[in-house]
Amino acid sequence: MTREELSAFLDREFPQIHFGGRTYHxxxxxPLRVRLRMDYHDRHLRPGGTLSGPSxxxxxxxxxxxxxxAHIGPVALAVTTSLNFNFLRKPEQRALIAECRLLKLxxxxxxxxxxxxxxxxEEIVCHATGxxxxxxxx
Amino acid sequence: MTREELSAFLDREFPQIHFGGRTYHxxxxxPLRVRLRMDYHDRHLRPGGTLSGPSxxxxxxxxxxxxxxAHIGPVALAVTTSLNFNFLRKPEQRALIAECRLLKLxxxxxxxxxxxxxxxxEEIVCHATGxxxxxxxx
Amino acid sequence: MTREELSAFLDREFPQIHFGGRTYHxxxxxPLRVRLRMDYHDRHLRPGGTLSGPSxxxxxxxxxxxxxxAHIGPVALAVTTSLNFNFLRKPEQRALIAECRLLKLxxxxxxxxxxxxxxxxEEIVCHATGxxxxxxxx
Amino acid sequence: MTREELSAFLDREFPQIHFGGRTYHxxxxxPLRVRLRMDYHDRHLRPGGTLSGPSxxxxxxxxxxxxxxAHIGPVALAVTTSLNFNFLRKPEQRALIAECRLLKLxxxxxxxxxxxxxxxxEEIVCHATGxxxxxxxx
Numbered sequence: 001m002t003r004e005e006l007s008a009f010l011d012r013e014f015p016q017i018h019f020g021g022r023t024y025h026x027x028x029x030x031p032l033r034v035r036l037r038m039d040y041h042d043r044h045l046r047p048g049g050t051l052s053g054p055s056x057x058x059x060x061x062x063x064x065x066x067x068x069x070a071h072i073g074p075v076a077l078a079v080t081t082s083l084n085f086n087f088l089r090k091p092e093q094r095a096l097i098a099e100c101r102l103l104k105l106x107x108x109x110x111x112x113x114x115x116x117x118x119x120x121x122e123e124i125v126c127h128a129t130g131x132x133x134x135x136x137x138x
Numbered sequence: 139m140t141r142e143e144l145s146a147f148l149d150r151e152f153p154q155i156h157f158g159g160r161t162y163h164x165x166x167x168x169p170l171r172v173r174l175r176m177d178y179h180d181r182h183l184r185p186g187g188t189l190s191g192p193s194x195x196x197x198x199x200x201x202x203x204x205x206x207x208a209h210i211g212p213v214a215l216a217v218t219t220s221l222n223f224n225f226l227r228k229p230e231q232r233a234l235i236a237e238c239r240l241l242k243l244x245x246x247x248x249x250x251x252x253x254x255x256x257x258x259x260e261e262i263v264c265h266a267t268g269x270x271x272x273x274x275x276x
Numbered sequence: 277m278t279r280e281e282l283s284a285f286l287d288r289e290f291p292q293i294h295f296g297g298r299t300y301h302x303x304x305x306x307p308l309r310v311r312l313r314m315d316y317h318d319r320h321l322r323p324g325g326t327l328s329g330p331s332x333x334x335x336x337x338x339x340x341x342x343x344x345x346a347h348i349g350p351v352a353l354a355v356t357t358s359l360n361f362n363f364l365r366k367p368e369q370r371a372l373i374a375e376c377r378l379l380k381l382x383x384x385x386x387x388x389x390x391x392x393x394x395x396x397x398e399e400i401v402c403h404a405t406g407x408x409x410x411x412x413x414x
Numbered sequence: 415m416t417r418e419e420l421s422a423f424l425d426r427e428f429p430q431i432h433f434g435g436r437t438y439h440x441x442x443x444x445p446l447r448v449r450l451r452m453d454y455h456d457r458h459l460r461p462g463g464t465l466s467g468p469s470x471x472x473x474x475x476x477x478x479x480x481x482x483x484a485h486i487g488p489v490a491l492a493v494t495t496s497l498n499f500n501f502l503r504k505p506e507q508r509a510l511i512a513e514c515r516l517l518k519l520x521x522x523x524x525x526x527x528x529x530x531x532x533x534x535x536e537e538i539v540c541h542a543t544g545x546x547x548x549x550x551x552x
Binding site for chain 2: 016047057081082
Binding site: 108 | 384
């Protein structure tokens, strides 16, 4: 799937990720990787203006899901089986960029990692790995 | 902290967890444990009426945070350093109950686990473990 | 499988876990759970007499594997797909007891947790969760 | 610390990692990273000649520990607080190379990731992330 096809699919099938205003954007799709952007937005914040843990976890899950979808197509729905997060630094008060890379894309399981950094920064604020179960295709 | 004190503290310091309507409730506080409830609500859903992964991850993070807070008091703010999730089954279309237990409450680190099940069910739908850094108290 | 059948199977198929002397023992097999014991032994130690991290990780992996095997039988070989560990306290200078509980035993994936404590103690020194892929049975 | 200093320190302080024959080698030390090599050796094997899970977990723990040590020096002893592993593919019947990168080196916590591949291959067989607590230095 191209970036446009992937975006259109997510919009159509997961409208609720845009609940409260569109903040997630697919920026790039490449071989075994995608880049997503999460806008800095009220609903992702904790007091003091920092991005909340759950908003970063949601971004990681979406990035991994999008990366798998981009490579196996919109037919089969992958299901998250496990996710691991390390929170490294306080994010800046701006958009967050998620670079996602698939480490394995098997017939039954896909595994990937996501590194998140504030836009324009190299410092990773949150690192995630996740495993997804891919349903059998009839 | 009692259940009432803990609820009041969370309401005051983290009003944004109630953004879109109050869905999180502290149900019980005991020695090294708390129980939280997340109402079944539109903003936690994925298509088909199932609870989203991020909503369960947010519940686990809140439960661990609340358990630590209930035991060290509202002075020091714990910071999430890592979280691990296993998603085991599709949750039912009703409230989710999170049973949280602290496995360690040290001076610098607290570690706990959370088992989440649909209200009235014994089957765990999501299991989480988390580590929190506790700032030095001057 | 009973405790005796399980022990005999592990001895026969995984003789190398006893390399350097038998230190692992299946102590009990129950519904969705097993208890294993790891003797305090030179080859599991770090300087100062503490049990090494890898020796505890090996015990957790064996306990989870044994629990799955006890319930699905010796035909299908489960494969570890992910493991997560939290190290909570320094273990005592004696045997380590691993209590393993399966949280899910599906057709394709099994998930379980392991709590390890020094023999005679209630304090958890290491907590693990693991996911195993179960091959299709023809 | 240089590669030679790091190797000498590990040899002196952790002789038991060489129990049964030297199989671990520090190959390279760079800014926030190290590369280790684990020889293919009987004591790391499972039936069929595949490298065991625990041997890969021990390699990851050692690589992370060595990377931290190389950067903070041999004074303070870091303690593993959590480790997460994803097992992606069966390793080949040869040496395993572990590329370790520190994602954060704070005053109290260090976090890093390790990608392991069979020597001469690009395919990651095991991916790990770990968190280490760094004692206060008086």
